[in-house]
Amino acid sequence: MIANQFALVRREIWEHRSIYIVPMVVAIIMSVTMLAVVIGASAFNKEIEAAIFGASNLVGDAERRFALTGFFAATSWIFLVALAILTVFYSLDALYGERKDKSILFWRSLPVTDAETIISKLLTAVLLLPLVTVAAIIATHFANLIIFSIWVMVKGGNAAHLIWGSLALFDNWLAALIVTLASAVWMSPFVGWFLFVSAFTKRMPLLMAFMPLILIPLIEFIAFRSHYFADAVGGRGDMMPLFRGTDLEGFFDEERLRVNEEVISLLGHLDVGQFLVSPSLWAGLVVCGLFTTAAIYIRRYRDES
Amino acid sequence: MTSLVTARGVSKQFGRVCAVDDVSFEIEKGRIMGLIGPNGAGKTTLLKALLGLTDCDGELSVLGLDPFRQRKELMRNICFIADVAVLPRWIRVGQLLDFVESVHPNFSREKAEALLKKTKVDKRRDSKVRELSKGMVAQLHLSIIAAIDAKLLVLDEPTLGLDIIFRKEFYANLLSDYFDEERTILVTTHQVEEIENILTDIMFINDGRIILDETMDALAESYVELMTSGEQADKARNLGPIAERDIFGKKIMLFEKPNRQRLAELGELHTPSVADLFVAKIKGVAA
Numbered sequence: 001m002i003a004n005q006f007a008l009v010r011r012e013i014w015e016h017r018s019i020y021i022v023p024m025v026v027a028i029i030m031s032v033t034m035l036a037v038v039i040g041a042s043a044f045n046k047e048i049e050a051a052i053f054g055a056s057n058l059v060g061d062a063e064r065r066f067a068l069t070g071f072f073a074a075t076s077w078i079f080l081v082a083l084a085i086l087t088v089f090y091s092l093d094a095l096y097g098e099r100k101d102k103s104i105l106f107w108r109s110l111p112v113t114d115a116e117t118i119i120s121k122l123l124t125a126v127l128l129l130p131l132v133t134v135a136a137i138i139a140t141h142f143a144n145l146i147i148f149s150i151w152v153m154v155k156g157g158n159a160a161h162l163i164w165g166s167l168a169l170f171d172n173w174l175a176a177l178i179v180t181l182a183s184a185v186w187m188s189p190f191v192g193w194f195l196f197v198s199a200f201t202k203r204m205p206l207l208m209a210f211m212p213l214i215l216i217p218l219i220e221f222i223a224f225r226s227h228y229f230a231d232a233v234g235g236r237g238d239m240m241p242l243f244r245g246t247d248l249e250g251f252f253d254e255e256r257l258r259v260n261e262e263v264i265s266l267l268g269h270l271d272v273g274q275f276l277v278s279p280s281l282w283a284g285l286v287v288c289g290l291f292t293t294a295a296i297y298i299r300r301y302r303d304e305s
Numbered sequence: 306m307t308s309l310v311t312a313r314g315v316s317k318q319f320g321r322v323c324a325v326d327d328v329s330f331e332i333e334k335g336r337i338m339g340l341i342g343p344n345g346a347g348k349t350t351l352l353k354a355l356l357g358l359t360d361c362d363g364e365l366s367v368l369g370l371d372p373f374r375q376r377k378e379l380m381r382n383i384c385f386i387a388d389v390a391v392l393p394r395w396i397r398v399g400q401l402l403d404f405v406e407s408v409h410p411n412f413s414r415e416k417a418e419a420l421l422k423k424t425k426v427d428k429r430r431d432s433k434v435r436e437l438s439k440g441m442v443a444q445l446h447l448s449i450i451a452a453i454d455a456k457l458l459v460l461d462e463p464t465l466g467l468d469i470i471f472r473k474e475f476y477a478n479l480l481s482d483y484f485d486e487e488r489t490i491l492v493t494t495h496q497v498e499e500i501e502n503i504l505t506d507i508m509f510i511n512d513g514r515i516i517l518d519e520t521m522d523a524l525a526e527s528y529v530e531l532m533t534s535g536e537q538a539d540k541a542r543n544l545g546p547i548a549e550r551d552i553f554g555k556k557i558m559l560f561e562k563p564n565r566q567r568l569a570e571l572g573e574l575h576t577p578s579v580a581d582l583f584v585a586k587i588k589g590v591a592a
Contacts, residue, residue: 007407103393
């Protein structure tokens with residue numbers, strides 16, 4: 001079972017090379033952009049560069065920590081957006097592609113159950129994709145740290161103090177890991193739904209996946225003037241119960257710039273316990289489980305001929 | 306002899322259409338069974354039921370297992386090639402071998418490598434399946450299948466769309482690399498004439514029903530073809546041939562359970578080809 005899962009997940013990486021290519025491309029684009037900004041600022045706009053560099057030298061340690069941490073956290077969010085898009089396309093193709101190219105007949109000729117196959121695709125979407133994303137986030141952070149350090153050193157600054165010393169790296173990375181994994185689990189009902197559509201639809205999986213999300217709330221509103229479905233689906237877009245506090249504005253509060261914290265901790269904003277006991281999380285997992293089970297039954301019972 | 310496959314009253318309905326209709330048969334160990342039928346006769350549905358890919362009514366046992374409910378156990382001991390084109394097109398040859406090796410307990414990597422060495426695929430280990438010719442894909446698939454120590458091999462139109470050289474080679478390799486007295490093969494194809502000399506048993510299926518189920522030896526006993534003309538032909542016709550056709554002004558009549566002595570007086574006797582017998586049987590049912 002476990003050995004099969006390893007082989008099956010490896011198979012997913014072979015088939016869907018976008019699993020690592022997309023995060024790699026995003027990482028490269030972001031690092032190159034950062035390099036270009038630094039070089040551009042140095043070469044063409046001495047005033048701006050002087051202002052940035054002056055600021056990084058002059059403002060207090062806490063402020064610099066906050067700015068760098070904020071910058072790195074923002075970098076991570078961009079990866080989360082890429083992860084979301086990648087997950088949609090991956091899970092919609094996961095069970096559709098094999099039927100389209102008929103290779104399902106080959107896969108099903110091997111001693112692997114439909115449940116094992118579909119669980120491997122679910123694990124790929126909810127676990128592997130986020131882990132690859134976190135690796136790309138860390139690689140990008142490293143690249144940016146090196147670019148900043150070289151820039152600071154060229155200007156005669158102390159990179160060890162100004163850059164590396166101003167950032168709680170492990171705090172930042174552990175927070176990225178937790179937030180990325182939690183987001184994937186939080187959004188897992190959608191992954192389940194996409195896998196179900198992917199197993200079910202005969203054509204246009206993308207359209208088939210998103211049309212009901214638009215039509216059902218519309219019909220519900222016209223028929224009952226209610227919006228339970230929209231609330232339930234849209235509710236996933238609200239802040240996860242992982243975060244302390246209520247909104248992003250509070251998270252990046254102007255006031256906080258003035259707070260003289262020794263270490264700006266991202267982990268400090270996360271409450272894993274609160275997330276794990278949240279009924280919404282478990283309700284979502286149940287929905288994911290139901291859709292996944294339905295997908296298994298479709299793959300098992302539907303005759304493709 | 307032991308029965309590898311036992312079907313009793315097996316039926317499969319698709320809505321109102323009965324694709325397989327109350328079918329009963331047995332396949333014994335060490336046989337090569339040909340399942341022949343026109344398009345839409347229910348061949349593929351029957352094979353899918355045997356492979357546990359589709360549920361069915363009636364009693365069906367393959368290697369002593371219920372194929373639909375015990376599919377994973379069954380697949381350890383069954384191999385099938387459903388079509389020439391089912392290998393995933395994106396996969397590389399090496400990856401395919403790695404994958405089968407990691408999930409199939411009865412797969413021998415050494416044997417697969419040795420078999421591949423004899424084919425053109427050997428120099429294309431890093432190629433993707435989509436970059437190989439159809440014939441090479443069939444060679445690759447057969448090499449993998451032959452390296453699996455399975456008790457039953459099911460082939461559904463395994464050579465469709467291949468050229469004559471690959472088709473001949475495919476069946477030759479099948480016999481030399483795969484088949485032995487411990488193994489059993491069930492094969493369907495439209496190109497009956499290419500497999501009739503390797504079959505030990507044959508089954509005709511039409512409209513979901515089995516209309517003939519014989520060993521090849523019994524077939525030669527049970528059916529005879531008479532070539533005759535003129536008055537002799539009229540006499541022969543009175544003996545009740547199941548089919549009749551014209552070739553170069555001569556009449557060819559096919560008899561079931563013939564009185565050979567009587568017929569020999571009326572013209573030349575031949576063993577009918579499976580293809581001719583098939584056409585006669587299907588038309589006979591239709592008439």
